[in-house]
Amino acid sequence: xxxxxxxxxxxxxxxxxxxxxxxxxxxxxxxxxxxxxxxxxxxxxxxxxxxxxxxxxxxxxxxxxxxxxxxxxxxxxxxxxxxxxxxxxxxxxxxxxxxxxxxxxxxxxxxxxxxxxxxxxxxxxxxxxxxxxxxxxxxxxxxxxxxxxxxxxxxxxxxxxxxxxxxxxxxxxxxxxxxxxxxxxxxxxxxxxxxxxxxxxxxxxxxxxxxxxxxxxxxxxxxxxxxxxxxxxxxxxxxxxxxxxxxxxxxxxxxxxxxxxxxxxxxxxxxxxxxxxxxxxxxxxxxxxxxxxxxxxxxxxxxxxxx
Numbered sequence: 001x002x003x004x005x006x007x008x009x010x011x012x013x014x015x016x017x018x019x020x021x022x023x024x025x026x027x028x029x030x031x032x033x034x035x036x037x038x039x040x041x042x043x044x045x046x047x048x049x050x051x052x053x054x055x056x057x058x059x060x061x062x063x064x065x066x067x068x069x070x071x072x073x074x075x076x077x078x079x080x081x082x083x084x085x086x087x088x089x090x091x092x093x094x095x096x097x098x099x100x101x102x103x104x105x106x107x108x109x110x111x112x113x114x115x116x117x118x119x120x121x122x123x124x125x126x127x128x129x130x131x132x133x134x135x136x137x138x139x140x141x142x143x144x145x146x147x148x149x150x151x152x153x154x155x156x157x158x159x160x161x162x163x164x165x166x167x168x169x170x171x172x173x174x175x176x177x178x179x180x181x182x183x184x185x186x187x188x189x190x191x192x193x194x195x196x197x198x199x200x201x202x203x204x205x206x207x208x209x210x211x212x213x214x215x216x217x218x219x220x221x222x223x224x225x226x227x228x229x230x231x232x233x234x235x236x237x238x239x240x241x242x243x244x245x246x247x248x249x250x251x252x253x254x255x256x257x258x259x260x261x262x263x264x265x266x267x268x269x270x271x272x273x274x275x276x277x278x279x280x281x282x283x284x285x286x287x288x289x290x291x292x293x294x295x296x297x298x299x300x301x302x303x304x305x306x307x
Contacts (some may be wrong), residue, residue: 038282038286040057040058041275041278041279041282042275042279043057043059043060043061044057044061044271044272044275045068045069045272045275045276045278045279046061046064046065046066046068046069047061047062047063047064047065048062048063048065049068049269049271049272050269051063052269052271052272052275053269053270053271053272068272068273068275068276069276069280072237072240072273072276072277072280075236075237075240077228077229077231077236078233078236080229080231081231081232081233081235081236082233084148084151084229084230084231084232084233085214085215085232085233085234087148088148088151088152088214088232089211089214089215091152092151092152092155092156092210092214093207093210093211093214095152095156096155096156096158096161096206096207096210097203097206097207097210099156099157099158099162100157100158100161100162100164100165100203100206101165101191101195101196101199101203102191103122103157103162103165104161104162104163104164104165104166104168104169104199105165105166105169105191105195107119107122107162107166108166108169108170109187122159122162123159123163125159126159126160132223135154136223136224139154139224144224145224145225146224146225146226146227146230147230148230150220150224150225151214151217151220151221151232154220155210155213155214158206158210161206161209161210164202164205164206165199165202165203165206168199168201168202169195169199172198176194176198177190177194177195180193180194208289211285211288212285215234215281215284215285216234216281217232217234218232218234218235218238220232221234221235222235233281234281237277237280237281240273240277241270241273241274241277
């Protein structure tokens with residue numbers, strides 16, 4: 001383990017090399033286990049489709065080709081759908097984070113009018129909802145059907161996220177807000193100048209949750225959208241998966257063994273389509289995550305209150 005020694009009046013920690021090796025080895029194995037599913041998707045998306053479909057690709061790609069990606073990227077309306085998904089993810093995430101931060105902060109203010117009643121009403125919505133048909137009727141009455149805002153507005157207020165922020169703020173010393181109010185700061189100034197900077201770790205977590213939900217969602221497109229210009233990327237790829245699976249099955253039944261080996265290797269199968277689409281959908285989230293990950297472990301509250 002670690003041995004505590006004293007050198008020149010100061011404590012010096014001496015690490016046990018055996019413990020260090022075992023510790024790093026376990027974390028390395030755990031990292032490989034976590035990364036393998038993504039690696040498995042990638043090697044199956046670039047390997048011969050017939051081998052991928054039969055489950056022969058496990059550790060290394062074989063007969064590498066990128067025809068799957070070429071075919072997927074040539075889907076009609078893909079770029080428009082990508083723009084819609086990027087817009088809904090970015091704008092929706094910002095709106096959800098700001099709403100969660102402000103409402104979570106307000107529910108910690110004792111001077112808020114009927115605070116406990118509003119908070120209980122918020123929590124109730126986590127357990128009960130009207131259902132799909134009333135929700136659709138509400139969206140239709142609000143003229144949000146076939147509008148891009150139908151992706152964003154219903155997801156702005158998330159009770160679970162608000163509860164997370166409220167609990168986080170309640171762990172902060174009240175002396176920060178009291179000192180600001182003594183100096184004449186208003187509620188909005190306290191929220192903007194003090195609460196937002198301090199709550200970055202929990203807001204980054206909420207941002208990741210919201211971004212993943214917005215990016216991966218396709219059921220709202222299925223329910224509320226009929227205009228092809230407003231289709232999300234996930235919905236377009238979902239329809240492509242269904243169509244490609246049907247086409248692949250039809251080709252297999254029609255041609256049978258008459259198709260040559262090269263054609264079989266590059267002809268899309270349901271498995272190859274699923275693997276390729278999964279990689280395309282996952283890559284943007286993987287690229288965004290590192291920018292938020294540092295806030296999960298950064299203790300910015302340390303030293304914020306002295307005395």
